[in-house]
Structures are given as structure tokens and as C-alpha cells.
Amino acid sequence: MNPKKQQILTAAYKLFINKGYNPSSIQDILDEAGVSKGTFYNYFGSKSECLMAIMESIGSEIRQQRLAAALGMLTNDPEVLAEQLYIRIKLNLEKNLFSLYESIFYSQDPELKSFSVKQYTLEMEWISSRIVDVFGKEAAPYALENAAFVHGYVQQLIHLWRLVSIDELPAEKLSSFVVRRLQATITLQIAAKDSFIGKLKLPIATLSELISLEELPTMLKAYADKLKTHANTHQLVQFLATELAIEVPRKALVESVLTTLANDKQIESELSILIEQVWKHLDELA
């Protein structure tokens, strides 16, 4: 990613989580980044576009870590689900993201609004599918409303904790607590056939569809070619492209490279989507 763009994102991120989104003016960002106004508007059409770019990359980081956490584990293990829920809570805490979500979720700005709807939809879909993984297909009719249950309960407990205690939030305890509560309530709910949302479905969100393992090498190759100036990243992506093309890709090597890439803050969102897709295919490799 262009260093100026990265500078701006870093500065904006720092300001947003400290002062909050609204109170941080574009001028503040420019001063912090040591960059002029023209440059800012060269990369972002508006302040909210800048915020969305930040959220996008965090979302991608969460998804990658969740995929990594499930790797080699049984998908129906409730503890894996708890661990994955914990990943979001942990990242939100570490990066102080609550105020960012807050600014976004209930924003009046139509672009931010629809962005947050998309983010929300993705999260609900992901939790729903994990609920079916864990509790079996008899849980499917109740998965969506229990995704809402999980999401809402986590959110409220975090909020509540901050009002009742000055101690650090026990995030792991929280996520496993919520999963236990989920387990209890969903079992009874299935038995009672008690449903609210019923058969209604969320409008499909993008990004959930998989890029096939066959397509990935060419796409990665195409991307690698754009990375001439970033020697390190270029090497890694180039390697992925060729390795995934051969008969039996070396899984451990691929995973290692993915981990390195996942920790690289410089990468474009376009690339990080590709990386997520590789993660998803990882357990298909020998």
C-alpha cells in the first residue's frame, strides 16, 4: 500500500480511537499524518471512506484469525466457537474499537449506514453458520435469532461490565459464558419449537461466496505482479500463487506464509480478501 495512504490510515486510526470519530476533524488527521489536504482527498473521498477502510481491514483481520483458530479443530466443538467469539472481543478491546463501531452503527451518513448493515449481516451470517456447525442442522431454524442473541448478549455484557467494574473485562470468561448460555437456551428452544424469526432469511451479503482453489493461483499471480515495489510481500504472494498451483502444496509452508501476511498491516484490502480465501481452503490441502 502507498506509504502516504498508510500514514493517513495510521493517523486517522489513532485519532478515531482516542478522540472518537466525529470529534476528529480532517485537519487533525492531516496534522497527525503530516500530510496535506490534497493528499487526503487523493486517497479518500471523505472522512467516512477513511473510516470504512480502517474497519474493513480490521474485519478482515478478525475473519482471518477466526479461520486460523478453527484450523484442525472439530467444527462442532463449542469451545472453538467461544474462542472465535473471544477473538472479536479481544481485538475490539486491544484496538479500542467500541467507539468506532458505535460511531458507525447508528450513523446518519447513508454510506456508513449501508456499510454497517453489510458488516452486521456478515457477522450474523457467520455466527449463524457456526451455530449450525456446533448444534447440528436441527438448530438451523433457530440459528439466525440465536446469532442475534449471542451478538446482543456479548455487547450488553461488555457494556454492563464497564459500568459495574473498573477491572479489565474478562473477555475469555465472557465468551465462554455466552456460549454456555447459548447452549442452554437453544437446546430448550429446539425442544419447544419456539421461534420468532422463523424461516425469514437475511438478504445475502457479498464476500461469503468462496473463490475456488483452482482460481486462486491466477488471482494471486495477478496481484503479485502489481507488487513489484514491495519486495517482501511480492515474494510471499508470488510463492503462494505457484505453491497452490502444484499438485500437492506444502500445507505447513502455506500456513506459515499466510500467518506472516496476516500480520502485515501494509496490505491492500483486495489482497486480504484473497488471503482469507486461501485460509478457507487450507484444510483441503494434504
Added chain:
Amino acid sequence: MNPKKQQILTAAYKLFINKGYNPSSIQDILDEAGVSKGTFYNYFGSKSECLMAIMESIGSEIRQQRLAAALGMLTNDPEVLAEQLYIRIKLNLEKNLFSLYESIFYSQDPELKSFSVKQYTLEMEWISSRIVDVFGKEAAPYALENAAFVHGYVQQLIHLWRLVSIDELPAEKLSSFVVRRLQATITLQIAAKDSFIGKLKLPIATLSELISLEELPTMLKAYADKLKTHANTHQLVQFLATELAIEVPRKALVESVLTTLANDKQIESELSILIEQVWKHLDELA
């Protein structure tokens, strides 16, 4: 209440729920109310103060209706709880309040922020105490976190419903569904002794303490004296003051007057707090 102040509140309310809080400028409010800037700042120190005044009166309306709904009913009836939860949902729907809560809850403005913390605390305390009413004192150690459960679940289901369906939200179905889920989960939770928040308590919010039945007549009388210009309200408050002072106040009459007052949009928040207190004492009357 001063007619100009009422004009401003009505105009602001209309704009806030249609355009949202942030996009409504003070100038918009002035135009809508047909009032000049000086007048606005004569009654409200800022735009957010105006919003808080609106929220305050709605909160009071909700609390009064909830008290009325429980009147003469058994406090441990889960259906009464569902009905009371429904009251908030219904009022929020009717008055399109979601966007208002949204603007407030996650605001950066420190005054709004602490106001919303207070509102939130009151709601949590109220739900908690109702949970103990319904599920008995063995539910007490779990009441607070289940208040968070109820609040978060309701919120999420409303949000979800709006994404999956264009139909009107089935609010009554929602509230009774959540109460059933609460019933299921809290029973298992008590059995499992599984708690997250533990013994931690919310910092006490004001307004929860009762004004005694003995004090009320004098306080009402004092207030009535300030209402010389509002003949109708003055009559009603004056009546309450004298009626509550006598040996055996006529309950039906008092209740009727309270209902009339509850529907009066003109009353000051100071008075509406007194009215709430009378509601709370109502079942002590013969």
C-alpha cells in the same frame, strides 16, 4: 409548560425522528417552530439539552405506562413482564425513537453520554427488579446479567427483523418470545449456578427512591400553586394534593386523574416525576 418551549420541543421532536438528530440543525428547528434563535437558547443551553428534554419526557411516559400495566396484577406473572417490555417497544415504534436512542447512546458529547448512562442504568435496574419479582429471590444473583440479556436480545431482534422483513414488527410476539427465552435460560442458569457478573452491582441511579405517601400531598400542593395559569392541570394537581391527604382517598378517582395527567404533553418533567410517584403508591390505597 411555556407554550414557546412546547413549540420548540414539538418541532425538534418532529425533525429528530424524521431527519435524525445530527442532520437536524438548530435553524431547522427554529424554522419549524416559527421561533427565533434567542428564544431557543432561552430555554435550552444547547441542541443536546433539547434532545434530553424530549427523551426525559418519553422515559417518564414509559415508566408511567408500565406502572399502570402492573396495577392490580400479580407481580410474578411473566405475562405482565412481557406486557411491560412491550410498552417500550410499542412506544419506540410509534414514536420512531430508535434513531434517537441511536444518536444518544453512542454520542461523543459528554453530557449526552452521561445522560444515556443514566437512562440505561435505570432500565437495567428496572428489568432486574422485575426479574426478581417474576422468578423469585433465587434469581437475584443472576438478575443483572439477565437484564442485559433481555435488553440486548430485544434490541437485536428488532434490528434483525428490519433486515429480514418489510412487515411491521410483531412487537407483542417479540416481547413474549424474549420472556419465554428468559424463563428457559434463567431456570437452567440458577440450576447450574453459572454466573458472569457475579455480585457486582450498578452504581445507583437517582429517581429510583420513593417519595413517601405522606410527603406527596405537600409536594403536589406546592407544585399546584405554580400552575395558576394552567387552569386544567392546576385543578387536577390540586385535587390530587387534597385527595391524597384525606383518610381514605378514592382510588378510582385518583387513578382516573393520573391517567388524564399522563396523557398531557404539556406538563413539566418535575411534575411528571411526582405523578410517577403517585402511581407507585396507588395500590396502597383502598
Added chain:
DNA sequence: GATTATTTTATACTGACTGTATAAAAATTT
């Protein structure tokens, strides 16, 4: 009914904000 006090209006102003525009300077690419 006249005088005094209060409320309301109209208007101008400050300072902060987002986003646009533009010409010159700096850095990159060809």
C-alpha cells in the same frame, strides 16, 4: 393606564467544520 420587567425577534458575528479548487513544488516514471 402608565411604567417597569421580561420575553421575543432580527441580525450580525465568531470560530470550527467539510469539501473544492488551483498553482507551484517535489518526486517518479519514462
Added chain:
DNA sequence: AAATTTTTATACAGTCAGTATAAAATAATC
């Protein structure tokens, strides 16, 4: 070395919240 792109500095338009003030309208008091 020349051409192209990026970056800077700066000025500008238009919006906003909130302050200030003098004049007009209304209400309260004697």
C-alpha cells in the same frame, strides 16, 4: 532530460453551533 504524477500550500464556499445585542412585543406590577 523530459514528461507525468503526486504532494503541498493556500484560498475559498458553504454549513454548522453558539454568542451578542439592540429593538420590538408582550406580560406584570403599581
